[in-house]
Amino acid sequence: MTAMKQDWIRVGDWVSGTSLEDEKFIGYVESIDLYGMAKVRVTQCDHDGAVGEVLVASLAKMDKLAEYVPSEEADLRSLLDLALMTRDQAWFEDLYASLRMAQFNLGGKENGPGFDYRSTVSRIKID
Template sequence: MSTTALIYEGDWVSGTSQLDEKFIGYVESMNRSGGLKVRVTQCDREDAVGTSVEAALAKVRKLPDYTPSAPEELKDLIELSLATHDKEWFDELSARLAAPQAAAEQDEEKRYRFTPYQSRLYRIAE
């Protein structure tokens, strides 16, 4: 069961429409009586994909937020941010794309760094 405090416009949800269709989509709008208008991206009735359906708040659940982390996914989203001229999103995605590379470079640098003790040669007395 969902509550209005947990689902907002733009959230991704799954549920059942008033016509008993199982769907996944994002919330386009909400009304005060607990009705949602959801843009369908997946549905058991293929004709509903790409349309909006009505659903009761009690018949939907919010899907977990997805955070892309694979470089290919981030690069695709960076392209989308450029196409939409969203500088803030571009900066965020670019930083996330660069973070693993910077961490790997730092690890590589630590691996080859010598401490003073490693660089000394000791002669063992016979």
């Protein structure tokens, strides 16, 4: 079973599980060795001292967390700000398209803000 989970959980994945010291944690995988052991950077843990540290855990005692796909307008706007700060144009364009779709989808519902074609962004060349 370890080999099957090793194929399923990869470096960079967000996971939850139990460490070798029996600490329950959430974090992301930094590395995986050939023996089914992973080093996980901890972001949440029942042991406060482990937060921000790297724990070792068996892949058999970890589960991959579901990927987060933002769909709420407020979440998309926050991520747009982050894309701007990191100057990631491709990510910004993807998020902007998702935001426009979310606004369009709300237009058909009662009390939704609707979709206003006049609010589209025009491009301006700055010398």
